Amino acid sequence: MSVTTTPAKDRVPFLEKAAFGSGHLVNNLLPGALGVFSFFLLTAFGMDPFLAGLLGGLPRLFDAITDPIMGYISDNTKSRFGRRRPYIFVGAILSGLLFMLLWQLDPDASQMYNFWYFLIFSLIYLIGNTMFSTPLIGLGYEMTFDYNERTRLMGFSQVIGQIAWMIVPWFWVLIANPDLFETQAQGVHQLAVIVGIACIVLGIMPALFCKEVDQTNLDKREKMTMASVLENLKELIRNMKLIAQNKPFARLCGSTFLVFNGFQMVASFSYFIIVFHMFNGDYGMAGTWPAWFSTVSALATAFLIIPIITMLANKYGKRNAFIISTIISIVGYLLKWWGFSPENPWLIFMPIPFMVFGIGGLFTLMMSMTADVCDYDELQHGMPRKEGSFGAIYWWMVKLGQGLALVLGGLVLKVVGFDPALSEQTAQTMVNLRLADIIIPSVTAALAVWVMWGYDLSEERAREIKDQLVARRGEL
Incomplete structure (x- = not known):
């Protein structure tokens, strides 16, 4: 605490x-x-x-x-x-x-x-x-x-x-x-x-x-000129290798890839389940329910979940807050089985406060932890600080996951037998689609918890690193 x-x-x-x-x-x-x-x-x-x-x-x-x-x-x-x-x-x-x-x-x-x-x-x-x-x-x-x-x-x-x-x-x-x-x-x-x-x-x-940070003590930066392009390229490759060898950062990237990829793979499934399971393929009856589902999810994330996660992180540490929020999100995914109810459409909002703990916690905590990792990298390898490089590689991992999710999501739709050209889907197809909508993000979230279990940049360790860096730079 x-x-x-x-x-x-x-x-x-x-x-x-x-x-x-x-x-x-x-x-x-x-x-x-x-x-x-x-x-x-x-x-x-x-x-x-x-x-x-x-x-x-x-x-x-x-x-x-x-x-x-x-x-x-x-x-x-x-x-x-x-x-x-x-x-x-x-x-x-x-x-x-x-x-x-x-x-x-x-x-x-x-x-x-x-x-x-x-x-x-x-x-x-x-x-x-x-x-x-x-x-x-x-x-x-x-x-x-x-x-x-x-x-x-x-x-x-x-x-x-x-x-x-x-x-x-x-x-x-x-x-x-x-x-x-x-x-x-x-x-x-x-x-x-x-x-x-x-x-x-x-x-x-x-x-x-x-x-921005005071640039007085940011030494050893490379000269950015046309004449130094080749040397800069070599240094870029060297930086990429050092970042790839950073074990805490590798855990952040791995868990992000799992949580985000699992979420994105099934992101469009909710729309299809609302239309074809809850409203029997009638787009007119489905109306704005899919839009409201997404909007309420964002509202809950912004004004309920992120403040709670920030409090958890400050009280129990970022790693523990991530594990807690990710487990809660699994509960939300499981509740979707009962939430997507043809008898009572309002139940679609029931899983949201639990489910959005996953993405809400992911980027709030991972971006904060990446900043801690930048300090750790400076302690290990010295200047220059590499916030831009760490950020670029982290978000490249996010984009890679998103691209892969688009491909795999389409593959899952094909495997479960979903055909968007049909006005009505078979009962078995909808059961398979609903199970995939729950199982895929739940499994990837559980794997992310396992990956983050060994993350060891605690608050105490982060403050020790900060003090060492301040002393090394000669700052007050």
């Missing part, structure tokens, strides 16, 4: 927390909107499902390359504005503008024209988005060096970030509403502009109001 008071110099003011949270809102809103809008590639722009799948997968491969490079560049940048903030500012503007352009496809153009238009702009958009998101994550790891304040900061930012998931499910309803837009394509065009502008305004907030 923590009994240490956070020093004044390690407390993050409310304005900075709000600005950092604003950045996380953008970091959730962009991929959330991208996921919803991608559905309309098929219905509004006539894209072949296989080509649409390629448009979802190919950019992720590119993203996996750019993230570590941007993390390395951010870690080693020297400027009077800081290591992170210049990239966040420019990246936010580019992300918003390019997101708008990305979705200005022509519904009357050929399929291959739209395919290449979307693929090319996706790659360009990812450069801008990586320039924004990777330094933003690194900034969060260095805004405070206090064990508990890190959890409070990450918890607050996750609460703000959850607002995106309260909004995104309703994009389906808005775009497909003929009273708002003449066509779905028009809905995509106009809503993309609104999302892009919002992301620019909210995204520059961390660059304007968040303070």
Whole structure:
């Protein structure tokens, strides 16, 4: 149990927390909107499902390359504005503008024209988005060096970030509403502009109001010049090897991969179960129940679960808080069997307060623990500090899990016999789908608990490391 008071110099003011949270809102809103809008590639722009799948997968491969490079560049940048903030500012503007352009496809153009238009702009958009998101994550790891304040900061930012998931499910309803837009394509065009502008305004907030760590003692940073590209590449590879050998970080990545991958694999199943099990394939009767299910999940995560997890982490430690929250999420997954009831649709909200402990605890605690791991890495290997690189690799693991989940989720649907072209599914198919919806995330969550059982960066150890680093740097 923590009994240490956070020093004044390690407390993050409310304005900075709000600005950092604003950045996380953008970091959730962009991929959330991208996921919803991608559905309309098929219905509004006539894209072949296989080509649409390629448009979802190919950019992720590119993203996996750019993230570590941007993390390395951010870690080693020297400027009077800081290591992170210049990239966040420019990246936010580019992300918003390019997101708008990305979705200005022509519904009357050929399929291959739209395919290449979307693929090319996706790659360009990812450069801008990586320039924004990777330094933003690194900034969060260095805004405070206090064990508990890190959890409070990450918890607050996750609460703000959850607002995106309260909004995104309703994009389906808005775009497909003929009273708002003449066509779905028009809905995509106009809503993309609104999302892009919002992301620019909210995204520059961390660059304007968040303070970076004092750069005085950040020595041994590499020179970022065209002449030193080869040496920089060698150093990047060396950093990647050192990070891969970091055992506490490996546990964080492994458990994140399991929890997030298990959750994402079945994320779309709830929609199908609501429509085909609860309402017998009648989309009209299902109405807005799927959107409300997602929105209430986000509301519960933001205003109930994250505050509880932050309290648990400060009282019992981050590792124990993760184990407790993950076990509670398994209870929530099991309750879905009774919650998705054709007799009483309101019961779909019953599992939510338990189930969302999984994702709510995951990113709040893992981001806080990654900041502790950055201290541990500096103690082991010295300068330069590698917050950007750690953040890039961690989120690359998240994206890898998400990409794999999309593939495996489709495979599971095929194995259980689900056919979205049918207005009604067989009783056995729905039983199989409901079992998969419960068993898959429960098993991966249990495996994540096992992985994290040996995590040994406790609060006491983290504070010892912090004291040693302060003494090594010659700081007061």
